[in-house]
Amino acid sequence: MVSRDMDTKVISRRRSLLKPELSTLKVDSRETRKNSLSGEGKRSNNSETNSIRKVKKCVKLNVNGEDENVVKRKHKERKTLDQRENRKKSESFSRNKVEYKKNMGEERLLKKKKKRGIRLDPHDTSNKRLDDGLTSKDNNKEKQEDSAKEKTVEMSKNAQFRAICPSPSILSFVEDNLLGRRRDIQIKRAGYNIELSAPLDNIPFSTNSERERIEEPVFRNKLEFFAAAKVSSSFPPVDLPEIAFAGRSNVGKSSLLNALTRQWGVVRTSDKPGLTQTINFFKLGPKMCMVDLPGYGFAYAKEEVKEAWEELVKEYVSTRLGLKRVCLLIDTKWGMKQRDHELIDLMERAQTKYQIILTKTDTVFPIDVARRAMQIEESLKSNKSVVQPVVMVSSKSGAGIRSLRTVLAKIARFVKP
Ligand SMILES: Nc1nc2c(ncn2[C@@H]2O[C@H](COP(=O)(O)OP(=O)(O)OP(=O)(O)O)[C@@H](O)[C@H]2O)c(=O)[nH]1
Ligand SMILES: [Mg+2]
Numbered sequence: 001m002v003s004r005d006m007d008t009k010v011i012s013r014r015r016s017l018l019k020p021e022l023s024t025l026k027v028d029s030r031e032t033r034k035n036s037l038s039g040e041g042k043r044s045n046n047s048e049t050n051s052i053r054k055v056k057k058c059v060k061l062n063v064n065g066e067d068e069n070v071v072k073r074k075h076k077e078r079k080t081l082d083q084r085e086n087r088k089k090s091e092s093f094s095r096n097k098v099e100y101k102k103n104m105g106e107e108r109l110l111k112k113k114k115k116r117g118i119r120l121d122p123h124d125t126s127n128k129r130l131d132d133g134l135t136s137k138d139n140n141k142e143k144q145e146d147s148a149k150e151k152t153v154e155m156s157k158n159a160q161f162r163a164i165c166p167s168p169s170i171l172s173f174v175e176d177n178l179l180g181r182r183r184d185i186q187i188k189r190a191g192y193n194i195e196l197s198a199p200l201d202n203i204p205f206s207t208n209s210e211r212e213r214i215e216e217p218v219f220r221n222k223l224e225f226f227a228a229a230k231v232s233s234s235f236p237p238v239d240l241p242e243i244a245f246a247g248r249s250n251v252g253k254s255s256l257l258n259a260l261t262r263q264w265g266v267v268r269t270s271d272k273p274g275l276t277q278t279i280n281f282f283k284l285g286p287k288m289c290m291v292d293l294p295g296y297g298f299a300y301a302k303e304e305v306k307e308a309w310e311e312l313v314k315e316y317v318s319t320r321l322g323l324k325r326v327c328l329l330i331d332t333k334w335g336m337k338q339r340d341h342e343l344i345d346l347m348e349r350a351q352t353k354y355q356i357i358l359t360k361t362d363t364v365f366p367i368d369v370a371r372r373a374m375q376i377e378e379s380l381k382s383n384k385s386v387v388q389p390v391v392m393v394s395s396k397s398g399a400g401i402r403s404l405r406t407v408l409a410k411i412a413r414f415v416k417p
Pocket of ligand 2: 253292
């Protein structure tokens with residue numbers, strides 16, 4: 001009985017926590033007590049225990065006397081709350097991580113920038129980082145100023161070039177020989193067969209090939225290679241009058257030899273500067289010798305090797321006894337360069353006869369060919385060893401080749417062997 005009373009008491013104490021059905025249970029428990037006091041039989045007693053059991057089934061109490069369902073619910077709620085908090089924390093952590101990385105990256109960049117900004121004394125010669133910091137800025141400024149100056153000089157050079165008025169004789173020569181960049185249709189209309197190699201060098205409509213049609217008999221001879229020299233001691237003995245072809249690398253020296261003799265491929269050519277690396281001697285019949293010189297200036301070769309070629313060329317043009325003329329080849333597009341002037345000075349001092357040949361005339365407009373010829377003729381007016389006029393040619397189109405043959409054939413004619 002005591003235990004039963006205790007149960008009912010606990011139930012009433014916890015009624016606020018219980019569901020509505022519990023209030024009915026409370027009524028039941030009161031009735032049970034009444035019944036028990038009035039001494040009613042076992043039946044009522046049993047019904048009371050049954051209802052308590054029912055309550056016990058619905059409401060499980062834990063050790064502290066708390067309802068387990070409620071505790072569970074609370075626990076669940078706390079758990080979900082905790083999970084939410086954890087998620088928030090992890091999100092904020094990853095966000096922070098990204099920000100941290102960003103900051104670190106910026107810091108590193110700043111550090112790098114700071115490194116570049118190290119100020120160094122420009123007058124301290126022991127300092128090896130003169131290109132850093134302020135000095136580099138100064139250098140850049142200087143460079144920019146220099147390049148701007150160069151540009152203005154270059155521009156004024158171009159302007160000066162465009163202002164040249166070629167003489168009527170030069171202009172008419174350019175037109176008559178179809179020098180300069182021409183369209184195939186124009187060459188065709190002039191009566192030349194554009195299917196032939198170097199068509200402008202041949203008789204119009206000629207189907208006869210190559211050497212037989214050459215107007216200067218000396219150039220109909222076979223071109224024969226007979227010696228190559230890397231040093232002056234290996235120059236061959238002087239037997240014949242020599243005509244040498246000098247100029248910057250890739251200017252078209254070897255190609256011109258082939259075009260003059262219409263013997264394509266006898267002298268090797270290449271679009272890579274620096275192919276001819278020795279002084280090559282070719283016999284052209286019993287009366288003349290043609291000499292192909294290595295080029296100077298830019299070439300695919302080591303610096304010391306190029307210097308050796310240049311020295312060899314200088315020695316040849318200033319000391320060779322049999323040398324009757326140096327054809328100094330100049331690219332029409334680029335004109336004369338520093339190295340060309342150096343060689344001219346040397347030949348002036350050595351009193352070696354030389355003539356300027358403008359090459360690759362097919363790469364520029366006819367008016368520019370005339371301007372370049374005029375410009376060079378004017379600049380060399382006071383020189384003593386130069387042979388005028390400037391000759392204009394194109395080994396590719398054949399323009400001007402016949403005129404050059406005429407000039408060179410005269411040398412062979414008048415020279416006594
Ligand atoms: N468009 C055009 N190209 C030419 C002419 N003459 C030569 N070339 C080209 O220029 C390049 C160089 O010609 P080369 O005759 O080997 O020149 P090089 O002066 O002997 O050169 P190095 O032996 O290196 O000093 C080749 O690709 C030729 O085809 C020309 O009249 N017109
Ligand atoms: Mg060559």
